[in-house]
Amino acid sequence: MKVVEIKILNRSGLHARPATRFVQLTNKFKSSIQICKTSKCVDAKNILKVLSLGIDQGDIITIKVEGPDEEEAYKNILELLLNILPVEDR
Amino acid sequence: MIVAKGIPVSEGIAISRIFKYYPRAGIEIPQECKASEKEVEKLSKALEEYKKYLNELLNVVEESERDLLQAYVLIAETFVSEARELVENSNVCGELAIKQVLDKYVELMEQSSSELFALRKSDLTDIALALVELLRGGRVSGDVVGVKDRIVVAEELTPTVFFRIQRAGVKGIITATGGITSHVAILARTYGIPYVILPSLDMTSIGDDVIAIVDGFDGKVVINPSNELMEEYMKKVRILNELRDVLKKYAFEKAKTLDGYEVEVLCNIGNVEEGRVASTQGCEGIGLFRVEYLYMSSRPPAEEVLVNTFTKVANFFEGKPVVIRAPDLGADKPPPFISIREDNPLLGLRGIRFLLEYRNEVLKPFLRGFLKAYAQSKNLRLMIPMVIKPSEVYEFIDVMNDVAQELGISYVKDLELGIMVETPAAAVLIDKFAKIPQLKFVSFGTNDLTQYVLAVDRTNPRLVRMYNELEPSVLRVIVRGVNEARKHGLKVEICGELASKSIAIPILLAFGFRSLSINPRYTGAIKYIIKNTRVQQFEQLLDAILNADEPSVVEELVIKTLQGYNADSRPLLLFSKYRS
Numbered sequence: 001m002k003v004v005e006i007k008i009l010n011r012s013g014l015h016a017r018p019a020t021r022f023v024q025l026t027n028k029f030k031s032s033i034q035i036c037k038t039s040k041c042v043d044a045k046n047i048l049k050v051l052s053l054g055i056d057q058g059d060i061i062t063i064k065v066e067g068p069d070e071e072e073a074y075k076n077i078l079e080l081l082l083n084i085l086p087v088e089d090r
Numbered sequence: 091m092i093v094a095k096g097i098p099v100s101e102g103i104a105i106s107r108i109f110k111y112y113p114r115a116g117i118e119i120p121q122e123c124k125a126s127e128k129e130v131e132k133l134s135k136a137l138e139e140y141k142k143y144l145n146e147l148l149n150v151v152e153e154s155e156r157d158l159l160q161a162y163v164l165i166a167e168t169f170v171s172e173a174r175e176l177v178e179n180s181n182v183c184g185e186l187a188i189k190q191v192l193d194k195y196v197e198l199m200e201q202s203s204s205e206l207f208a209l210r211k212s213d214l215t216d217i218a219l220a221l222v223e224l225l226r227g228g229r230v231s232g233d234v235v236g237v238k239d240r241i242v243v244a245e246e247l248t249p250t251v252f253f254r255i256q257r258a259g260v261k262g263i264i265t266a267t268g269g270i271t272s273h274v275a276i277l278a279r280t281y282g283i284p285y286v287i288l289p290s291l292d293m294t295s296i297g298d299d300v301i302a303i304v305d306g307f308d309g310k311v312v313i314n315p316s317n318e319l320m321e322e323y324m325k326k327v328r329i330l331n332e333l334r335d336v337l338k339k340y341a342f343e344k345a346k347t348l349d350g351y352e353v354e355v356l357c358n359i360g361n362v363e364e365g366r367v368a369s370t371q372g373c374e375g376i377g378l379f380r381v382e383y384l385y386m387s388s389r390p391p392a393e394e395v396l397v398n399t400f401t402k403v404a405n406f407f408e409g410k411p412v413v414i415r416a417p418d419l420g421a422d423k424p425p426p427f428i429s430i431r432e433d434n435p436l437l438g439l440r441g442i443r444f445l446l447e448y449r450n451e452v453l454k455p456f457l458r459g460f461l462k463a464y465a466q467s468k469n470l471r472l473m474i475p476m477v478i479k480p481s482e483v484y485e486f487i488d489v490m491n492d493v494a495q496e497l498g499i500s501y502v503k504d505l506e507l508g509i510m511v512e513t514p515a516a517a518v519l520i521d522k523f524a525k526i527p528q529l530k531f532v533s534f535g536t537n538d539l540t541q542y543v544l545a546v547d548r549t550n551p552r553l554v555r556m557y558n559e560l561e562p563s564v565l566r567v568i569v570r571g572v573n574e575a576r577k578h579g580l581k582v583e584i585c586g587e588l589a590s591k592s593i594a595i596p597i598l599l600a601f602g603f604r605s606l607s608i609n610p611r612y613t614g615a616i617k618y619i620i621k622n623t624r625v626q627q628f629e630q631l632l633d634a635i636l637n638a639d640e641p642s643v644v645e646e647l648v649i650k651t652l653q654g655y656n657a658d659s660r661p662l663l664l665f666s667k668y669r670s
Contacts, residue, residue, distance in 0.1 A: 011366065011406070016273070017157040023164050047164040048195050048214075058402065 001066040002074040010085040013056035018085050023047040025080055031067025033077070091314050094288055096264075098309035099275045101611060102284035102334075103327050104262025105320065107299050108313075109240035113251070119222065123183035130174055133184045136224035137170040143220070143230050147253050155280065158249055158273060166217050184225050192218040213273070216248040241302050243293060249273045256281055262304035264311055266291040282334070286311050337614030341372030345620040347599060353620050356411065356607040358585055365403040368610040372617070375410035377533065377607020378473070378585040379403060382417050385425045390452055396459025404467030411471055413533070413585075413607075415510060416456060416486075418475035420444040422549070425452075436547065441476020442486060449489055457493040464505060471506040473533060478515035480522050483507075487528055506530040510585070512538035517571040524578030532575050533607070536586025540564050559588040560641035565597070569636065572602045583607060595619045596648055597635060600628035627651055 012018055026033045026044045033044040037059060042049035044063070055061055063081075065073045126132070141163055148159050173187035182190070196211050220230045238259035246267045247255075252274045255263075263278060263285040278285040284306035296302075296313060303312040303323050312319060345353045356377030357368045365376065384391040384399065391399075404412050419425045420440030428448060432438040445453040464470045474486055487507070494502040507528045511517050512535035523529055540559045541548045548557045558564075575582045585607035588594050592615055598606065599620070608616050631651055638644045 011369075016161050020157045020161040020164060024160065027164075046168050047161060048168055048198070052198050056402070058398075058405065 001064060002070050003062065003064050004074070004078065005060060005062045006078070006081060008055055008057055008059050008061060009082065010089040011057055012089050013059065014050060014053070014061075015056075016051070018089055019047060019050050019055075021085065022077075022080060023050055025076060026073070028076075029065075029067070029069050029073040031065050031070045031073045033066075033073060034064040036062040036064070091312065091316050091319070094290060094311045094313075096286045096288035096290075096309045096311055098306050098611070099268070099287055100263075100278035100283055100285035101306045102262075102282060103306065103323060103330060104241055104284040104304040105315075105323055105327065106239055106241045106261045106302070108296060108302050109237050109242050109260075110293060110296070110298050111237075111242050111244040111247070111251070111255070113244070113246075113248075119185050119189045120183070121186075123186050125177045125181050125183050129177045129184050132225055133170050133174055133177065133187075136184070136221050137166055139224045140166050140217075140220055140230070144250075147250065147257075150257055151253055155253075155277065159253075162213075162217055162250065165214065166221060169218060169221060185222050188218050188221050188225070212246055212248050216250060220250075241304055243291070243296060243302075245291075245293065247274045249277060252277050256283065262286075262302075262306075264288055264291065264302075264304055266293070337618055339614075340618045340621065341614035343372075343617060343621075345617040347620055348622065348624040349626050351599065351604065351625050353599065353603075354605040355613060355617055355620075356413075356583070356585075356605065357610040357613070358607050359403070359610070362399055362402050364610070365406050369406040371610045372613040373407075373610055375407050375469075376403060376412040377583055377605070379412065379414045380418075381414060382419060382423045385417050385419055385427075385452075386423070387426060389427050390425070390455060391459075393455060393459045393462070396456065397462045400460060400463035400470060401467055404463065404470050407469065410469060411506075412467075412469055413471045413473050413508065413583075414460060415473045415475055416442075416445060416460075417452070418444075419452070428452075436541070442474050442482045443476065446482065446485055446489075453486075453489055454493055457490050458497065461490075461494055461497055461499060461502060465499060465501070468504075471508065471531075473508045473510050473531075475510045475535075476512060476538075477509050477523075478513050479519060480526055483509060483523065483526055483529065487526075503528070508533055508581075508583075510535045511571055512536075512542070512586075514539070514543050514567060517567045520571050520574040520580070521578055524575065524580055529580065531581035531583060532571070533583040533585045534568055534571065536564070536568070536584065536588040539567065539586065540588075543567050558641045559586070559591075560594065560597075560644045562636055562638050562641075562644065565601075565644070566636055569601045569632070576602055581605065590616065592616060592619045593645055593648055596623045596625075596628045596652065597644070599623055599625045600632055600635075622652065624655060627655060 008014065010018055014022060023045060034041045035044040035050060037053045037055055040053065042053060044050060063077055144159050144163055148156055151159065169188060169191050172191045173184060176182055176187040176190060177184060192214055195214055199211060223230055237255045239261050241262040241264060242255050242260050243264045246265055260283060263283060265287055266289060268274060268287050275285065284304045286304050286306055286309050288311055300314055303315050345355050354374055356375045357373035358378040359365045359368050359376055360380045361383055384395065400414055418441045420430065420438060421435045424430055430439055439447060460472060474483060477483055490502065508531035509516060509523060509529065511532050517539065520532060536559050537548065540557060543564050544556065544561060546553050546556045572582050582603060583605040584598060584603050589598065589606040590608040590612045595616060628651060631647060634647055635644050
């Protein structure tokens with residue numbers, strides 16, 4: 001299992017649009033993926049649950065990935081949250 | 091003719107006939123039902139058809155809006171996959187399963203406190219009902235045939251309906267409910283469709299096909315306008331069309347007058363979301379963050395909420411000033427958690443008076459939150475409301491120093507502290523305030539200042555015509571204060587509504603203001619006026635302005651002078667009627 005704690009950098013946080021991008025990505029992988037904020041964890045493939053965390057810019061979140069393609073999922077998720085979204089959504 | 095005042099959501103003016111939009115009639119869903127053999131298959135088929143429907147929309151909306159429809163796809167998938175489980179496990183029919191899943195998420199949504207949960211209950215209901223319609227073998231309903239070039243009137247609109255009416259050629263929108271930061275509001279602004287929210291709207295009282303005007307600048311709706319008003323608005327629309335693109339461009343430029351004075355254009359906001367939006371509309375900082383909204387519940391906000399709120403807005407404007415005004419509670423905004431009975435609240439326990447009275451309950455926790463946020467974000471500044479004499483400011487500073495000591499912080503001496511000049515007392519004592527070492531700026535709050543100078547309650551409908559910030563008495567108080575402040579080296583700002591009114595801009599610049607804090611919607615228009623103003627010309631006019639008999643004379647003087655040197659006065663034509 002891969003676990004990482006990161007700070008959300010893009011302006012709108014995991015608000016409707018960036019959340020959509022995020023969930024579209026997580027759904028591409030077989031691994032089970034969870035996203036947590038202040039110790040509340042939800043299925044990262046369910047957009048409504050991700051939105052219910054109300055993740056905003058500056059929030060610290062934890063991503064947990066477990067499964068056959070966890071390496072790749074982990075890499076892609078970090079790329080989206082740390083590099084792609086902060087540039088697109090400044 | 092009926093004229094109604096609502097909330098302006100998306101700028102622009104539409105004149106056309108009305109189209110009343112009714113969403114799909116509420117769909118009856120049985121309380122109990124059994125799954126048929128093919129229930130799971132039917133669910134999958136409904137999902138496929140709904141995705142096909144969304145895909146058709148996806149092809150015609152702008153690139154930047156596709157994510158929202160993609161979110162709809164993901165939500166529909168979640169709904170159907172959970173409904174499928176319910177059908178398999180408890181043998182209910184698909185419709186009821188969808189309804190149960192919908193209810194579950196609506197509840198989750200209501201619990202989620204985040205103001206960022208921009209998808210609303212109406213979005214979820216929209217998706218669920220569309221799926222139910224498809225399950226029953228029907229089509230996604232909501233007739234928009236005939237919307238072309240019309241003004242749509244509805245209780246509420248969902249984004250999918252918006253896309254369909256937009257595609258059908260809608261001219262303007264009026265709804266009874268919705269929010270300035272809702273998806274439909276953002277979409278209306280993106281697509282440039284005038285939109286006004288009219289909470290008093292009664293759809294049954296408006297006939298189909300009647301002519302209406304939607305004024306997205308003033309938030310005005312006119313049903314069956316008179317010929318005169320129609321003509322006036324037609325003229326405005328012509329000017330507007332010419333100006334729209336120009337103003338958008340100006341919003342992001344530096345504002346410099348024709349004779350070379352640089353003017354800082356800051357914005358006023360009333361919550362975090364407005365700050366987020368303001369940071370993308372050409373605002374060069376925040377000159378007034380009204381934080382009273384945080385106090386409008388059964389107890390004062392937690393320290394953590396304060397820190398988060400201030401830090402977030404500070405981050406939107408990194409390296410630019412963000413002025414937090416200490417909460418101006420009392421008067422028209424009494425906090426629910428403290429009961430105050432007063433015969434005359436506007437002259438009562440409010441602003442700094444309230445804060446000093448409830449220092450343990452409100453002021454100290456506020457300052458703790460503010461100073462903690464300031465520790466991380468040095469672009470934050472602090473402003474004190476409703477002061478009438480320096481001793482209040484000294485007392486405020488004492489409390490602040492105590493709090494700083496408790497927190498063990500020493501940098502509080504670098505903090506830029508200011509006062510809001512909104513009482514005549516403060517305006518005439520600026521030389522005294524200037525002696526307070528920590529005081530760095532004053533900001534004129536012209537709304538209250540006007541009402542106190544004129545002794546006119548600005549919310550009293552019978553006095554509407556008497557409340558006017560361009561009354562020479564008010565202008566004299568302001569100009570005197572500005573002169574004193576500049577003489578004593580204080581930075582001078584203005585954050586009242588006067589600064590958002592284009593006709594007042596040349597006067598304010600002639601008074602010596604070089605920093606205006608305005609409504610974010612007007613950054614383009616105000617910067618445009620600044621760039622067309624020759625300050626020296628208006629400085630020569632000061633005597634005439636301050637000796638005018640009526641505000642209308644002041645307006646005439648400004649317009650004539652602007653036209654006199656052939657500046658482009660189109661925005662003035664557009665905005666000068668702000669009081670009509």
